[in-house]
Amino acid sequence: MDKKSLIELKLKCLYYGIYINESTVKKLQNLDTYFVQGLFSHHKKDVTNYKIPNEIILPYDIVVQIRNSENSPVELISEEEKFFIKDKEKGIKVSIKFPKAPKFYEKLTSDGTKMYKVIQLTGKDCLKIYTSNYCEFEKLKSVCKFCTVDSSRRLQDVVYNKNLKQIVETFKEAKEEGYYGHVMITAGTYPTEDRGLVFISEVLNEIRKETGLDKIYGSVSTVPPKDMKYIETIYNAGIEYLTFNLEVYDEKLFKKYCPGKDKYIGREHYFKCYERAVEIFGAGKVRSNFVAGIEPLDSLIEGFEVLAKMGVVPTVTMLSLNEKNQENMGKDFKLPDIEYYKELYKNLELIYRKYNMKPAWCEKCRTTSLEHEGKYLL
Ligand code: SF4
Incomplete structure (x- = not known):
């Protein structure tokens, strides 16, 4: 085939x-x-x-x-x-094949935690570090309507709030086994004004100290911090990319489907933080993810274009519905048909070409999207 x-x-x-x-x-x-x-x-x-x-x-x-x-x-x-x-x-x-379980999964951190509970591998060599599996918007009753952070917790046999030592020890082991190509560091929204960037910076600095790495390839993803000074903090910790996920471009639909992000962060603040992040990290080193399937294609493509023009790389996660988020999205909400996604990935590919951008992650690690593969759909 x-x-x-x-x-x-x-x-x-x-x-x-x-x-x-x-x-x-x-x-x-x-x-x-x-x-x-x-x-x-x-x-x-x-x-x-x-x-x-x-x-x-x-x-x-x-x-x-x-x-x-x-x-x-x-x-x-x-x-x-x-x-x-x-x-x-x-x-x-x-x-088909299944990727083999890495040896480090069964090893223990110094506090006796199985390492698979701390860092997970995806694709060839992407290490997923979810520093916290909670989101402040759960407490504030304003979660993004499509979000599966709570239902995914039920499925997860992992540490929900990882500490610095657990992460650094596990990272070292995974790196020694050859699984570090890049990292995907993220979490639910932290309640603090830095939105978790100080803790993540400490983790990155410690990893660099312990491994001798100068830079850490991959991305840190959070909501924008209240004070933009923390963008510099995370940059100084040596991460390659910074990601603030807007999720929905259309203003009204953003309000409707991301009530927490709208009320407690604000769309305008997202854009200010993109600007500042591009000044610090450089064009093409800042990213924003969109959950595809929520808004009309035209509006989504307009969002890709606006952000790419600012130097922000648009990325996409494909919305799926299960019982829980179907209820949150509304009984009548339906996913667009599959052609929507084909058009979306074709347009995204053209935008990457126009702005000379590299899609996020790499082809061998991107399990939930086709940002690298739009060229095959053109
Ligand atoms: S910010 Fe939104 S998408 Fe992210 S974990 Fe919280 S509710 Fe989910």
Whole structure:
């Protein structure tokens, strides 16, 4: 199968989710892969009674997050000891692999914590460090309507608030095993005025001190700090990229779907912080993610263009709905059809070309989006 068809298959896996029947689920339980779920892991089905691998690898090393679904034209099947993704609509079957669980997952930090509970691997060599799995907007009853931070906590056998020592020790071990290509550091919203940037800076400084690294490749993602001086604090800690996720470009829809970000941060403040961050980090070194599927395509593409013009790289996460966030989004909210996403990724690719921008992360680590793969859809 050619790469273009496989990229379309990846899109379908993310859009519809992947159906796995019970006998296949049983066979998955003893695989040598990782099952630990990420901060915003997402399943349309109740998966609390069994383990679901975090991701699969299609041919050409195309990595895809598994979003387990009750009802999808895409199915994970097993035949003898082999696993496949079957696209029932197209009548095709593709052999898949599962990434092997890294050795450091079973090692312990000095306080006896299993390291998989502290840092998770995604794709080839992206280390996901979720410093906190809580969000202040949960307390303030103003979570982003699409957010799965609370339901994903149920799925996660991880430390919810990691301390500096746990993170640094785990990072060192993962690096020694060759899993550090870049980091994805994020958390729910912190209540403090720095929005967690001081703690994350301490973590980065300690990692650099302990490993001798001068710079840390990858990104730190938070909501913008109340005081912009903290943008400099995090820059001085040696991180490569800074990310403030606007999620929704349209002003009214931002208010509606991100009530906490709207009320306690403010859209205007986001833009001021983008400007300041680009001054400090440089054009192309600041990012903003959008949750695709909420707003009309025109408005989303306008948002990509406006931010790219400012030097901010737009990135995309594909919205999925489960019972919880469907209720929050509203009973009548429906995802746009799959063509919306094809158009979106084509346009995003053209914007990257126009502004000479590199898509975020890398092709081998981006399991939840196709920012690197829009060129195959053009
Ligand atoms: S800021 Fe919004 S998207 Fe992020 S964790 Fe909080 S509620 Fe979820």
